Amino acid sequence: MNIKDRVALLRKKMLEHQIDAYIVPSFDAHLGEYVADHWKSREWISGFTGSAGTVVITLDDAGLWTDGRYYIQAVSQLADSGIRLFRMADPGVPAYSEWLADVLKKGNTVGFDGTVFSINMVRKMEADFKAKNIKLKMNQDLVGDLWEDRPEIPTGAIFMHDVKFAGKTQIEKLTEVRSEMAKKDANYYILTSLDDIAWLLNIRGVDVPNNPVAIANVIVTDKDCFLFIEASKVSPEVKAELEAQGIQVKATEEIHAVLGKLSSEDTIILDANKTNSSFYYAINSATKKVECTDITTDLKAIKNDIEIENMKWSQIKDGVAIVRFIKWLKSAVSTGEVTEIAAEEKLEAFRSEQEGFVGPSFDTIAGYKEHAAMMHYKAAEETQFTLENEGLFLIDSGGQYYDGTTDITRTIVLGKLTEIQKRDFTLVLKGFIALSAVKFLHGSSGANLDVLARQPIWQHGIDYKCGTGHGVGFFLNVHEGPHSIRNTNHVRLDRGMIITNEPGIYLEGEYGIRTENLLVVVEDEKTEFGQFMKFDTITYCPIDLAGVNTELLVESEKQWLNDYHEEVYAKLSPYLNEEECAWLKEETKAI
Secondary structure (H helix, E strand, C coil): CCHHHHHHHHHHHHHHCCCCEEEECCCCCCCCCCCCHHHCHHHHHHCCCCCCCEEEEECCCEEEEECHHHHHHHHHHHCCCCCEEEECCCCCCCCHHHHHHHHCCCCCEEECEHHHCEHHHHHHHHHHHHHHCCEEECECCHHHHHCCCCCCCCCCCCEECCHHHHCCCHHHHHHHHHHHHHHCCCCEEEECCHHHHHHHHCEECCCECCECCCCCEEEEECCCEEEECCHHHCCHHHHHHHHHCCEEEECCCHHHHHHHCCCCCCEEEECCCCCEHHHHHHCCCCCEEEECCCHHHHHHHCCCHHHHHHHHHHHHHHHHHHHHHHHHHHHHHHHCCCEHHHHHHHHHHHHHCCCCEEEECCCCEEEEHHHHHCCCCCCCCCCCCECCCECEEEEEECEEECCEECCEEEEEECCECCHHHHHHHHHHHHHHHHHHCCEEECCCEHHHHHHHHHHHHHCCCCCCCCCCEEECCCCCCCCEEEEEECCCCCCECCCCCEEEECCEEEECCCEEEECEEEEEEEEEEEECCEEEEEEEECCCCCCCHHHCCHHHCCHHHHHHHHHHHHHHHHHHHHHCCHHHHHHHHHHCCCC
């Protein structure tokens, strides 16, 4: 059944349920960015495989709203589907709820599955629809009714994440959470975000590809902690360990009853962007609600000293794997047998040799030539390129280790480049260095720093349609908030936060260039003007000097690159053999 047929069947269902428009987001019941296959309804109805986007189907029109990372991909995947692309980051493009408010008639009805919509998403629609008295039907999983071979909700077993990696016990973390609850005079806190739950309880799972989390929900009270999860997922040994830390295991469905039994004397904290509308409306209406960002989101963003030391070690192991991969790649390309997928598989093989490696931290982006212009490209057997001794190959990948999560991009020179390609490679490098080397006053956010990475690129009338960096979890999701480097994020950058630095240039139909490292926020000097901060780089891998036009670099940029390459060699060489060390020595030579 093709996409047009699926949309036609959905419209038939809509008519049966007297629904004039139906919305399918990318989320699961926990409002996560990355979801298990069971919740990939938007992908099923549209054919679009990006991690972010919302599809809206009316009785005579259809659209996909997605951001700049996916424009090129979406155009290709939506071809012949009858679904239009709305470039949501572009000026003048309405939000999907605003568009619906414009095209629907007074009194029309919009349907959706309320379990995959946050309460704030529902409120946004209610505000936009109010003038036309457009009604909402919130318990309509119409795609689920049509999707005959829909995967089941995952039931993988959970396992404990040892405190030697996590740095803090569950009791210590729960004490911190309850301290924050007390400040808000709350005696209940509902937590539905899967990575937050994993962090708080020091558990990990296998329910979401590349993200070591488990499908579950948590309620913390001033005295107790309840984990709502399928019983089959918790072994007797894990249950005993959780109970020893004051965590009671309950059946998944019991959460609604607990929420309904709260009284007018109770106060519950929730994140209105993470709590789905089904849970929200299950809470006793008389109960006082305090809405804020999840307490755990702010706590886990600040990595403790043990986590940071573990992260640094995981980056060294990862760097060893990537150096071996690049060395292999540069010699293997000439065989004419290295495809994008073969390169991806080879890198994972090198990573799997490292102690504590669990799996990739996201689907590898291995793009050659124009494929690299798609920021979140995923190679497929039928469309992949075979690498040649020319041009640029971009590989963005990461690993999940018990002692950390990695995320690194290198653009590798496979042969002769044009002067424009070398210019663009160097412009990206200049922006990358500017952000890596910045010294900033405490209180600054990613919004204050984003321009540093863009300025060299902007000078040539070029831009990239995404943020410059994102937070990274600790053996958790590779995308983690609340901080990021983007012009809309005003969360303060504090000591212990880990963030990526990844400017790029993407020319549709030609090539893509990105360089990415992980940075940790550390304190610099303190003066009469306040506490100054800086970044320490914790990713160790050479930047391909064959792509650099040194004439475009100023002396301070050359010095930064030389110092970085010196550190890369010092960190990695003890774990490489003699031949690998010789190769790395040449790749990190001073310019």
